[in-house]
Amino acid sequence: MAEPVASVENLVKRYDGVAAVDGLSFEVQRGEIFAILGPNGAGKTTTIEILECITQPTAGSVSVLGNSVTASRGADEVKKRIGVLPQKFGGIGRLTIAENLKFFAAMYDKSVEVMGLLDSLEIRDKAKVRFADLSEGLKRRVGIAIALVNDPDLIFLDEPTSDLDPEPRRTTWKVIADLRAKGKTIVLATHYVDEAQRLADRIGILRGGKIIALDTPAELLGKFGGGKAVIFRGGGDAVFGTLRRFFDTVSMDGSDVVLPFDRLRDLEVAFAALVDRGLEVEVALRSPTMEDVFLRLTGLKTSDSGEAN
């Protein structure tokens, strides 16, 4: 197994005695997108800032790209080789995109050619537009460009699509996926469940400063998703009563009847029972989603836009 790009062991961070992060342990593998998913206040930004070496841990050991973050030499090394997009990044509003990129590139000994970077993110035609005049989606894209000026192998993105409309969100997702295709490793902090599911190779669900689950989306869905179910819409007591005779696991959700199942045989039995009784009812299939996983694990509902609250 290759060296992890970052490893965190029993990380604790306290502010005024209150633990924002309380015993976190995880590793980030090379070339993956690792999502830290959790509601606001869960400790995502704190964790990311410790990995970025802009905040010091209270306890625990953290190593990024082979360097310990608590050693000052180590922190300096890390900063040369990582890219960072902070939350709600607004750039230097008065400067143009090109000027912003050149400014940040000047912070590093080695940086990529700015125009090439603009090309690769398809924003070359806007090079002379002031940052403050850009749309929200473009601001994020330029923010990601700024995170790439030193050609980092490890990139931290803190809520890269928050407050974006659906279209720029999708575009930003594509940009992030392209980065992984180029071999970059990405640590993504988000409170969007769908974003984590869509982009991440592995998700660490964070709540109250602790990781409550860490796995690939598929495994999380399998373990905590609750499995597939058939929904008999408006089935009511009649359908419920019929199925109850065969299945313990059937439940009601309002007037809908929900029947979890594993095998097709279960369905065969269920449908036969209903047809036998002459019950006609609308049928829908429900597959487990990350929202289900999240709800089960944290007890928190997600809003309509898929945000964890």
Place this chain on the structure above:
Amino acid sequence: MLFSFLFPVALLLVLGTIYGNSGSSNHMVGQDTASYYLPGLTAAFIMANGVIGLTRISSELKRDGVLRRLSATPLTKLEWLLGTFLSQIVLAFALAAVMLTLGVALYNASGLVNVYSMVLLFLGALLFSGVGMSLAGLVKDPEVASGLGEAITYPMMLLSGTFWPIGSMPSYLQTVAQALPLTYFADGLRNSMVSADLTDFVVVAIFALVLVLLGARFTPWNES
């Protein structure tokens, strides 16, 4: 930019025109009008640049996550602070140069170009940059921060003898003026043409030291 240079220049022209350049004007206690206003306005607008201009810029950079982004680069906090102070010092000298050129050309003003006044300009720029950086660091919203900056700048300008001599104010206001850094900065610049008054210099230097340290302390960066 406009505010930084046009406003003080315009004021110098207006005031110089209104009060003329006669040394015997009762208004100005025996000094040339331009020689009174030139250093006074220069000092006042170095203050404004630091306490309003820099406050707004720094506050916006903080709000927009630029400081956070920079603290994740190899740039150190010291380098950032030095760069900020240096830019304000350059701005202060540029303003002084513009004002002096005008003053010499139009009003036969003299002075402002000796070692003492240059050190004073340097210290004054530092002093008010420190105020600006402190405000930006302490207040979250750029509008509020620069609003506070304005609330400090304009009264201080009025009370420190920029537009009228301190002696012409009621005594309780004169007492207030004695507590304001701009009073010493402006007086120091005025007197630099005649004789270096050590009191002004020492007061400005101490204020500058304190405010630079506060500005550095309140500028958010790494926690290390």
